[in-house]
Amino acid sequence: MTRSRRDPDLVRAYVRTGGRLRPTRELDLVTLVIAKSDPTPGAAPDVVRVMNLCSRRGALSVAEIAAYLDLPPSVVKILVADLMDSEHLVTPTPAENLPEIALLEEVLNGLRALPA
Amino acid sequence: MGSVLSRPERAVDYVPETVTRSVKLLVAGNFGVGKTTFVSSVSEIKPLRTEETITEASVGIDDMVGLPGKVNTTVAMDFGRITLNPQLALYLFGTPGQQRFVPLWEELARGALGALVLVDTRRIEKADEVLSVLEERGVPYSVAVNRFEGAQSYPLDEIRDALDLTPDTPLTALDARHRGTCLQSLITLVEFLFHRVETRR
Numbered sequence: 001m002t003r004s005r006r007d008p009d010l011v012r013a014y015v016r017t018g019g020r021l022r023p024t025r026e027l028d029l030v031t032l033v034i035a036k037s038d039p040t041p042g043a044a045p046d047v048v049r050v051m052n053l054c055s056r057r058g059a060l061s062v063a064e065i066a067a068y069l070d071l072p073p074s075v076v077k078i079l080v081a082d083l084m085d086s087e088h089l090v091t092p093t094p095a096e097n098l099p100e101i102a103l104l105e106e107v108l109n110g111l112r113a114l115p116a
Numbered sequence: 117m118g119s120v121l122s123r124p125e126r127a128v129d130y131v132p133e134t135v136t137r138s139v140k141l142l143v144a145g146n147f148g149v150g151k152t153t154f155v156s157s158v159s160e161i162k163p164l165r166t167e168e169t170i171t172e173a174s175v176g177i178d179d180m181v182g183l184p185g186k187v188n189t190t191v192a193m194d195f196g197r198i199t200l201n202p203q204l205a206l207y208l209f210g211t212p213g214q215q216r217f218v219p220l221w222e223e224l225a226r227g228a229l230g231a232l233v234l235v236d237t238r239r240i241e242k243a244d245e246v247l248s249v250l251e252e253r254g255v256p257y258s259v260a261v262n263r264f265e266g267a268q269s270y271p272l273d274e275i276r277d278a279l280d281l282t283p284d285t286p287l288t289a290l291d292a293r294h295r296g297t298c299l300q301s302l303i304t305l306v307e308f309l310f311h312r313v314e315t316r317r
Contacts, residue, residue, distance in 0.1 A: 028226065029140065029207070029209070029224070030138040030227070031138070032131060032135065032138050057133075058130030058132060058133045059130065059131040059135065060128070060130060060131060061207065063164070063193075063207065064164060066166040067165055068126075073168055073223075092135070092136045093136055093137060093138075094136055094137075098137070100313050101313045101317070103137075103139060104229065104306060104309050104313060107206060108306045108310055109201075110200025110201050110204060111198075111206075113200075114198070114200075114299055116295060116296035116299055116300075
């Protein structure tokens with residue numbers, strides 16, 4: 001046996017997320033979230049870190065939370081999904097989705113308006 | 117990936133309060149092609165980095181010879197952000213193009229509007245793998261040649277032939293250090309994406 005039987009990263013993710021390997025809802029790297037309430041007293045350290053980061057001035061994406069907290073995005077997704085379930089975090093994204101063509105037009109107009 | 121103390125704290129660049137929507141584009145290419153430089157040139161925040169551990173087949177990876185089966189690799193992704201209007205933020209993800217990072221790709225490609233593929237003419241054959249990965253996942257893309265100083269400059273037609281691009285695939289040239297040329301390549305990509313969807317309707 002040349003390698004350890006257990007994958008240390010998976011074990012760590014498992015511990016950090018209270019034993020789950022999948023988030024409770026579909027989140028993207030660019031899903032935005034913003035804090036709605038204070039963390040529950042006695043929450044796990046990573047949960048407190050996520051809430052502390054998100055509870056200041058405005059929204060952050062899943063990818064940004066991962067980068068600032070130095071956690072893998074896969075772990076952040078699980079934590080964020082839980083915090084959305086418990087309504088500590090909410091997403092500012094409106095319920096209705098723009099059609100792709102309208103979104104692309106908006107992106108194009110935005111890019112054209114940027115200072116070179 | 118370590119403890120809170122493993123990296124110096126940096127000020128948090130929050131998304132402006134008015135932003136309610138977010139989209140992503142991929143900046144794809146092989147190692148050293150200028151993805152991070154490109155993202156730095158156009159991002160309004162200092163680029164951020166995330167790391168994900170993926171499991172990959174070890175076959176063909178030089179430093180893993182003699183270790184059959186699967187290995188874990190940490191893949192870093194640098195990304196930046198541009199607020200395009202008060203409601204909309206665009207994220208740009210520098211994405212390593214190698215086939216062996218495909219597990220990461222599944223996630224990145226989902227929901228991405230499209231990809232800008234950066235190409236280095238000194239290693240043009242490396243781009244094939246990137247283009248294949250995108251095509252397999254149905255991610256629409258345009259291509260941009262990063263003109264490295266000192267590298268021989270080829271006409272875009274020759275590069276188009278060498279890459280075997282379809283006639284409608286946009287091909288531009290840029291200098292990843294120069295914001296204006298990078299923005300122009302992004303505009304060309306999104307114009308292509310827009311017309312593609314428009315024609316499909």
